[in-house]
Amino acid sequence: MNFSKRITSMQESPIRKLVPYAQGAKAQGKKVYHLNIGQPDIETPDSFMESIRSFDEKVLAYSLSQGMPELIDAMINYYKKYDMDFEQDDILITNGGSEALLFSIIAVADAEDEILVPEPFYTNYNGFSSAVDVKVASITCKAEDGFHLPDKKTIEEAINPKTKAFVLSNPGNPTGVVYTAEEVQMLADLAREYNLFIIADEVYREFVYDGLGYTSFGNIKEVEDRVIIVDSVSKRYSACGARIGSIASKNKELMKQILKLCQGRLCVPTLEQIGAIELYKTPEDYFESVNKEYEKRRNIVYESLNDIPGVLCKKPTGAFYVNAKLPVDDAEKFTIWMLKEFDVDGETVMLAPSEGFYATKGLGKDEARIAYVLNENDLKKAMNILKKAIENYPNRTI
Numbered sequence: 001m002n003f004s005k006r007i008t009s010m011q012e013s014p015i016r017k018l019v020p021y022a023q024g025a026k027a028q029g030k031k032v033y034h035l036n037i038g039q040p041d042i043e044t045p046d047s048f049m050e051s052i053r054s055f056d057e058k059v060l061a062y063s064l065s066q067g068m069p070e071l072i073d074a075m076i077n078y079y080k081k082y083d084m085d086f087e088q089d090d091i092l093i094t095n096g097g098s099e100a101l102l103f104s105i106i107a108v109a110d111a112e113d114e115i116l117v118p119e120p121f122y123t124n125y126n127g128f129s130s131a132v133d134v135k136v137a138s139i140t141c142k143a144e145d146g147f148h149l150p151d152k153k154t155i156e157e158a159i160n161p162k163t164k165a166f167v168l169s170n171p172g173n174p175t176g177v178v179y180t181a182e183e184v185q186m187l188a189d190l191a192r193e194y195n196l197f198i199i200a201d202e203v204y205r206e207f208v209y210d211g212l213g214y215t216s217f218g219n220i221k222e223v224e225d226r227v228i229i230v231d232s233v234s235k236r237y238s239a240c241g242a243r244i245g246s247i248a249s250k251n252k253e254l255m256k257q258i259l260k261l262c263q264g265r266l267c268v269p270t271l272e273q274i275g276a277i278e279l280y281k282t283p284e285d286y287f288e289s290v291n292k293e294y295e296k297r298r299n300i301v302y303e304s305l306n307d308i309p310g311v312l313c314k315k316p317t318g319a320f321y322v323n324a325k326l327p328v329d330d331a332e333k334f335t336i337w338m339l340k341e342f343d344v345d346g347e348t349v350m351l352a353p354s355e356g357f358y359a360t361k362g363l364g365k366d367e368a369r370i371a372y373v374l375n376e377n378d379l380k381k382a383m384n385i386l387k388k389a390i391e392n393y394p395n396r397t398i
Contacts, residue, residue: 010130011356013123018332021339022350030343033382035370036335036352038173038320042238042290047278052271060270065262067093067246068273074280075231075246082205084218086248092258093268097203097232097245101167102128103261104228104247107254108197109134109164115199116158116166118149120323120357120364122173122201137163138359143325143367146314147175149183155190165197165228166190170217171204174357174369175323176298176316178208181215188220198223203232203245204319206287209295212317224250235320237279238290244268244276294320297372297379304383305370308390310398322370323354329395331355331368337393344385351386366397 022032066072072091079086094100101124109115111133117125119138126136139155141147149155166187171178191198200217208214217227232245249255298315301322305313310327328334332353342348354367372379390396 006131006133010127011123013127013356018335018339018350018353021336025339025343025348029346030339031347032339033347033349033374033378033385035372035374035382035386036350038235038371038373039240040235040238040320040373041375042293044238045279045282045286047281048237048239048242048275051278052275055271055274063267063270063273065265065267066259067091067262067268068270068277071244071273071277071280074277075248078280079218079248082216082218084216084248086250089252089255090248090250092247092255092262093273094245094247094262095265095268096243097201097230097234098124098128099265100230100232100245100247101125101199101201102131103258104199104230105129105134105165105167106132106261107258108199108228112162113164114160114162116155116163116196117359118147118168118172119359120147120174120354120367120369121167121359122169123356125167126359135162136359140358140360140363141175141177143312143314143323146316147172147177147323149179149186152186152190155186159190159194159196163194163196165199167199167201169201169204169319171207171214171318172321173201173204173319174321174352174354176319176321178212178214178318181213184215184217184220188217188223188226191223191226197226197228199228199230201230203230203235205231206236207291207294207320208318209291209298210317214318218248226251228254233276233279237282239276239279242272242275242279244272294372297374297376298322300376300379301370301372301383304380304387308387310390310396320372322372323357323367324370325367327390327396327398328366328393329397330365333395334389334393335368338389342389342392344388347381347385349382349385349389 312325351368354364
């Protein structure tokens with residue numbers, strides 16, 4: 001039997017493909033500290049569960065393909081806090097941010113077209129693109145520069161007639177970078193000059209630290225017809241399992257076209273939408289306390305990494321990830337070694353090797369993403385184990 005080239009060319013998740021090694025470690029009785037995946041341990045607001053528990057309809061019916069109007073209204077009110085004014089037909093509810101990304105790519109690019117992505121990037125940009133025969137072209141960003149964008153000329157050289165859109169997360173996954181207002185404006189200018197869309201993955205919008213300012217692509221008036229904002233409740237409200245995402249754009253014709261894809265998959269789950277309505281009513285002090293907690297965790301990880309000889313890491317200013325260069329020959333081999341052969345008093349650590357976050361072959365081999373989603377005590381233990389692992393790894397490079 002033959003399989004399609006689309007599926008065989010699609011990469012495995014660099015995050016999830018190592019899960020069997022973690023399961024094996026646990027089967028041996030080891031405790032594994034999961035720094036590999038962005039699953040927050042922050043409690044989901046009670047309002048989500050309460051709204052579902054109080055649901056008393058006799059039939060669990062389909063909702064509208066575009067999403068429940070009440071949820072769209074709640075999102076409209078949310079965006080107003082960020083000086084973005086959307087109408088009902090400017091927002092579509094999706095099955096998580098993942099479906100929002102997939103639908104957006106399908107809507108703007110044909111087979112053999114390209115999307116231009118700063119690397120390292122969220123690996124599913126590559127997965128979703130390859131599934132619909134769209135190529136990821138990369139703009140390489142460096143750890144030494146804190147993964148900020150290169151200059152305009154460098155980006156311009158990567159644009160060609162097949163380029164249809166920029167796709168990027170801001171704040172960044174896996175890097176934690178927060179792009180400056182000047183960087184956002186630079187991409188907006190390039191989008192106008194070269195007739196490109198901007199698919200802006202802004203699911204970490206709330207997680208910006210050190211009093212830093214944040215500029216959304218939705219705030220750049222002159223490209224509002226080119227901007228597609230991908231969003232999700234997963235990280236913002238610690239509701240990853242709810243699978244509620246959205247697409248927001250002022251381009252009315254684009255939204256009509258994407259609605260056809262929404263109609264094809266019928267609707268997003270009704271109960272999760274009911275819960276999400278209440279999430280969008282969450283008081284602002286929730287974000288203030290969560291932000292402070294993540295900033296504290298960020299500091300623990302960053303300071304611990306700086307205490308390990310040979311590690312290269314600039315302080316990230318957003319999301320809840322650090323992407324660091326490690327003094328090892330291969331971060332994937334190192335992670336597997338930690339899970340199979342190393343422990344400290346029966347405990348070990350799992351990282352996300354970064355090679356799969358790059359489109360350029362050979363890059364990221366000695367890098368790993370660390371998600372600081374564990375509580376303070378567990379993070380300190382995990383970072384101590386990581387330090388000892390690097391000291392004892394037989395193929396370290398220093």
